[in-house]
Amino acid sequence: MKGIVFTEFLDLVEDKFGLEVLDKIITQSDLESGGVYTSVGTYKFSEMLQLLQHLSEHTGISIDDLLLVYAEHFFSVLEKSYPGLLATYNDPIEMISSIENHIHVEVRKIYPDAELPTFEVVERTENSLIIIYKSSRAMHHFGLGLMNKTFEHFNSTATIVLEKIKEDGTEVKFLINKN
Template identity: 30%
Template sequence: MKGVVFTNLAEMVEENYGLATWQNILDAAQPASGGIYVATAQYDDDELVGLVVAASELLNVPVPELIRLFGHYLWTFFKKNYPKFISDHDNLFDFLVSVDSVIHIEVNKLYPNASTPDFDYNVDDRNQLIMYYRSPRKLCHLSVGLIEAAAEHFGTDMTLEHPVCMHEGSDHCELRVSMGNG
């Protein structure tokens, strides 16, 4: 996994809970890297899992909720550092449909060896988008947080259901985004 994920996780924890808390998470997780992360470097996925589990225990926040909140945090990072990915769209639907075919392609150009999730879509209705998420990392809750933050950005009232999940034995997750007129 790219170091940018690790650096943002550290920043999120430090901003919300303080540097001492991040150090306590590192002490508990004992990551192979020693907790020194470079945004462009590659780190083992298990290292992120260890950090998230340690953070969940120390912060008393369930892992899925912590990862969802991290999705909100990452949105802010993407908005600041890659505004073109967002500003090319004027609504949530078009933005979400571009994730796999445009944004992930550009991410892979910026970060060689990045392993982005795969999305397939059911786009029959512009008011309801069904996103089929697949990734060996099973970070579907991160996608939920990113979608929620994107909806806030675009001023779109929406509900998001997650009726099928890889964490419950499926080979994919199904994220149903129902959009209002927001």
């Protein structure tokens, strides 16, 4: 997992829950990195999982809800860092349909070692999209947060329903309907 995902996460934790909680979750976790991340480095996903688990225990907020809120913050990082990539699109359904064949293809050029999910478009109309998310990291709620913000970016909203295909969340169907 790329360092930018860690650095932005830890910034958000400090911002929302304070330095003490940030310190606690780092100390409680068994981190090869020692909890020191650079945005261009690459670190084990298991480190993120431990940080999330400990934060969830401290706050009583589920890992899915933490990932959802984090993704909504991460979208603004993407907007700032990759304005050109986002400017290619003028519709949220078009943009979400293009993650697999365009957006994450470009991400892979910037970060060859990025660990990305796959998104398979099952059905697409002007105002709806059915897409299947697959990833061993089961970060579907991170995807949900990014999708919510994608609609907001285009001054729109959507109703998004998740259906787990696999119980462990490594395969999830997203049913997206523009409001």
